[in-house]
Amino acid sequence: MTKKLLMCGNEACGEGAILAGCKFYAGYPITPQNELTAYMAKRMYETGGSFIQAESELAAVNMVFGAAAAGARAMTSSSSPGVSLKQEGISYLAACEIPAVIVNMQRGGPGLGNIGPSQADYFQAVKGGGHGDYRLIVLAPASAQEMLDLTFLAFDLADKYRTPSFILGDGLLGQMMEPITIPSKLQPKEYQKPWALTGCKGRKPNILRSLLLGDGALEEHNKKLQLKFAAIKDAEVHCQCFNTKDADIIIVAYGSVARISKAAMEAARAKGIKVGLIRPITLWPFPEKIIEAAARTAKKFLVVEMSAGQMVEDVRLAVGDKAKVSFYGRMGGGVPDDKEILREIETLI
Amino acid sequence: MKKLRNRQTGKPANNGPAPLCSHSLRDVENHYCAGCGHGIIHRLVCEAIDELSIRERVIGVAPVGCAVIAYDYWDFDVTEAAHGRTPAVATGIKRVRPNNIVFTYQGDGDLAAIGTAEIIHAANRGENITVVFVNNGVYGMTGGQMAPTTLAGQKTATTIHGRSLRREGYPLKILEMLSVLPGTKYAERVAVNSAHEVLRAKRAILKAFKMQMEGKGFSIVEVLSMCPTYWGMTPIQAADRIKNEVATFYPLGVIKSC
Numbered sequence: 117m118t119k120k121l122l123m124c125g126n127e128a129c130g131e132g133a134i135l136a137g138c139k140f141y142a143g144y145p146i147t148p149q150n151e152l153t154a155y156m157a158k159r160m161y162e163t164g165g166s167f168i169q170a171e172s173e174l175a176a177v178n179m180v181f182g183a184a185a186a187g188a189r190a191m192t193s194s195s196s197p198g199v200s201l202k203q204e205g206i207s208y209l210a211a212c213e214i215p216a217v218i219v220n221m222q223r224g225g226p227g228l229g230n231i232g233p234s235q236a237d238y239f240q241a242v243k244g245g246g247h248g249d250y251r252l253i254v255l256a257p258a259s260a261q262e263m264l265d266l267t268f269l270a271f272d273l274a275d276k277y278r279t280p281s282f283i284l285g286d287g288l289l290g291q292m293m294e295p296i297t298i299p300s301k302l303q304p305k306e307y308q309k310p311w312a313l314t315g316c317k318g319r320k321p322n323i324l325r326s327l328l329l330g331d332g333a334l335e336e337h338n339k340k341l342q343l344k345f346a347a348i349k350d351a352e353v354h355c356q357c358f359n360t361k362d363a364d365i366i367i368v369a370y371g372s373v374a375r376i377s378k379a380a381m382e383a384a385r386a387k388g389i390k391v392g393l394i395r396p397i398t399l400w401p402f403p404e405k406i407i408e409a410a411a412r413t414a415k416k417f418l419v420v421e422m423s424a425g426q427m428v429e430d431v432r433l434a435v436g437d438k439a440k441v442s443f444y445g446r447m448g449g450g451v452p453d454d455k456e457i458l459r460e461i462e463t464l465i
Numbered sequence: 466m467k468k469l470r471n472r473q474t475g476k477p478a479n480n481g482p483a484p485l486c487s488h489s490l491r492d493v494e495n496h497y498c499a500g501c502g503h504g505i506i507h508r509l510v511c512e513a514i515d516e517l518s519i520r521e522r523v524i525g526v527a528p529v530g531c532a533v534i535a536y537d538y539w540d541f542d543v544t545e546a547a548h549g550r551t552p553a554v555a556t557g558i559k560r561v562r563p564n565n566i567v568f569t570y571q572g573d574g575d576l577a578a579i580g581t582a583e584i585i586h587a588a589n590r591g592e593n594i595t596v597v598f599v600n601n602g603v604y605g606m607t608g609g610q611m612a613p614t615t616l617a618g619q620k621t622a623t624t625i626h627g628r629s630l631r632r633e634g635y636p637l638k639i640l641e642m643l644s645v646l647p648g649t650k651y652a653e654r655v656a657v658n659s660a661h662e663v664l665r666a667k668r669a670i671l672k673a674f675k676m677q678m679e680g681k682g683f684s685i686v687e688v689l690s691m692c693p694t695y696w697g698m699t700p701i702q703a704a705d706r707i708k709n710e711v712a713t714f715y716p717l718g719v720i721k722s723c
Contacts, residue, residue: 171586178550182557317521
């Protein structure tokens, strides 16, 4: 039977993980994602999984490394300053090809910043964050429901490609309470993990490593990783388009800001301005082909972010010289409202 | 410990010693310097695993440091860990696979410097894991820099006039620190500078694994080990230094057992 619940985004994320069969969670307190840690403490206990409040973000991500290396579905979460600490572990997860899910409910930065919502960790999530050549599958939910749905999907994608996947939310999404529908027949896919460390009974020992000192060995490993990232780029772009076909101006926004932008788009349409919206759901792989195609008909693009302008760089790369790309951003915990965005649209006419 | 091989053909040398009898230790050459203690300690760990018939249940966590490629020598499941995060990785493995035997193998940089938080909290949580802590008082892999365990006055690449207690602080006695934590159930310091000490070290490692198998909780064996290369000594001088200097500061024996 389908279940309806009222939950905040952080809790919905936790429930998505539980539904996906997450058996291990380690985290460290940081606002605005504390509801997620508390929810996992409760639900791991109820479902027979393991919960650890770690001594640091570094320890938390490395505990997840261990649990996932041993074949379990595992997750850690934090907010911006804590996610900076996790970058070391994320690089190792990607390098050792260990599937796990990392959640960042972004807050204002840089530094300790504040606890307001932000999207200023886009570069960190999408361009690498840790050291070395790697990519993360980055999913950007825009509602509490999607916090659940996309976390569920993140586990599947991580296992499918043997690589860490990442939820990039923000404090607004984490705190906001909304009705959630839990589908009755949500079953996680089972993936064989012959590489996992389970003890070498009946097989050759498994070794998980990223240190490759042999002549050319690391370059070969990197080539293999890049082939995998290329396959993800081909197959896993998720995106929503609204009113883009006849649009003169297309807003590009993700997460909370995409929802606010949708209201601005509707207000503009009511005034007779032909505005559309492209909302990337996967920030990596980025829907560059969809944006490029839209740039053949739309004259102008407006990228709206809670940052000084990060995703706008990827939009500019996709649009090229086909159309003009403008940017509107708020920083440091500031959230744009639909009227502000509408004003920006009107200045573009 | 190794079977000598012809470097060109890879075939066993005619005058090589008898093959190894350990199943858990691979029959390959290792990269350790002459007189280094790691080879002995690897063998002791593997012999203990074989004697307890747990090779197929063991999951090892290799450190960053000289033993970083320990998985090339061990014939059971092993993962690497980021520098110092070794006990955190072991914690994650053990929590989801409580029936496996999980151990970390860490040097003094990994455990006593960059991974201090991880080792203290793994011990304090009473994680049912075993830690083999190799203390040779220097960072060997990176060129002989000062470690937290470097003795006062000891010359290293980063204490060229000798470790000054005023400037660099005091050598860390990790086992004594950990033994005040209720979560630590077994802590013993051993050495590998003589046949007698090697046998004692073997008994300690066996005991530490047995503690885990019995579900008793966190067990740690600190092994005082030689680094002739960065001590600037011959292997025999280095072994003598363990007895005459290192073990006088870091007393051998059971620090805690419950």
